[in-house]
Amino acid sequence: MNQPMSIPYWRLSGFYFFYFATVGTFIPYWGLYLKESGFNPVQIGELSAILNGTRIFSPILWGWIADHTGRNLRIIRIATFFTAAFFAGFLFIHGYFWFAWITAAFSIFWNASLPQFEAVTLYHLKTKAHHYSRIRLWGSIGFIVSVLGVGRLLDDQPPDIIPIAITVIMTLIWVVSLMTPAIQAPHHQAAVGIKQILKKPELWAFLVVYMLLQLAHSPYYVFYSIYLKHYQYTPSLTGFLWSLAVFSEIVLFIYMRRLLKRFSLRTILLCSILLAVVRWLIIAWCVDYFWLLLLAQFLHAATFGGVHVAAIHLVHLYFGDRHQGKGQALYTSLTFGLGGMIGSYYSGYYWESFGAQFVYSMAAVFCSMAFVIAYVWVGRESSQDKAVLS
16 A cells, blocks of 8 residues: 655544544444433434534634635644543533533534545645545544444443543544644635636535435434344444444445546446435345345445545535635535434434334435436536546
């Protein structure tokens, strides 16, 4: 895995490793921790909606500051420090009111760091954007290490271990950000202004597609572990299923450069969305069949990995170097933010009213809608494919 010496490969990879190690502890197990702390599905959905709701404005705010100042890395260091500091509050407080306030406080900073680090990574890669997948795969490795490790701990330890583990890993993210070399964002005059970019119908079709995909993923992120526990899956087996999904993602990242040479971004995106429809239907109706759950987790390579790599390249192409911070922020805000907030809220509300099968079936419906929009509007220009590999 030799990389050009001009790229700080291990420091960039280290940030992704610890960032997604946090995600690998938070997403699979935070819902379980909240449930064990006495919160009901509606409250869990609301707390998750708060977390995702801050993504609507936080990345845009920090993205505009970063593009205006060119200080992406300084913003990342500030954001990661306050993320860990605020999250540590969960070690001392109890009750829905305080959980809601701390969730809002830490997530304002938490949601600022990754979009800016994506921009920093692309600035370091410059014309070698095809190396992105090899750096990003270490995030998937971090996810697997944490989801398996914490799952094993929960077999013997109380859920109180979860906020402790997350606080420690968040602190390590801040430490790695201090070690990452700064790079100045390009200051050449942009060929296209941000207003002209925002007038493109294809851009908004792309954002709607990814908002629908994130809306579909939300019940998976919030309730999948609770869903498996209801069907008598142990924490270790739950962690195995989560890690299997991310392992498949790693394999895809390793071979993504070859895929990008053979297939267009449009083809990768459309195939990934179709596989997402299949995945959510399997999870909805085949939870009793372990081998089908294994297949559903392998499909994560497409439903997250494929669509994510396509998104990063498309954002880079739509916004260019000069507006990259704004572009990554807008993408995060409208997809993970708005889509995640709506998805978390509706899944929590309907989980009790109509059940898990209805919620995951609706996820398949949302992905079907995303496929139609993407097929009609996204990625039809062949010039985009050439830009990815230039």
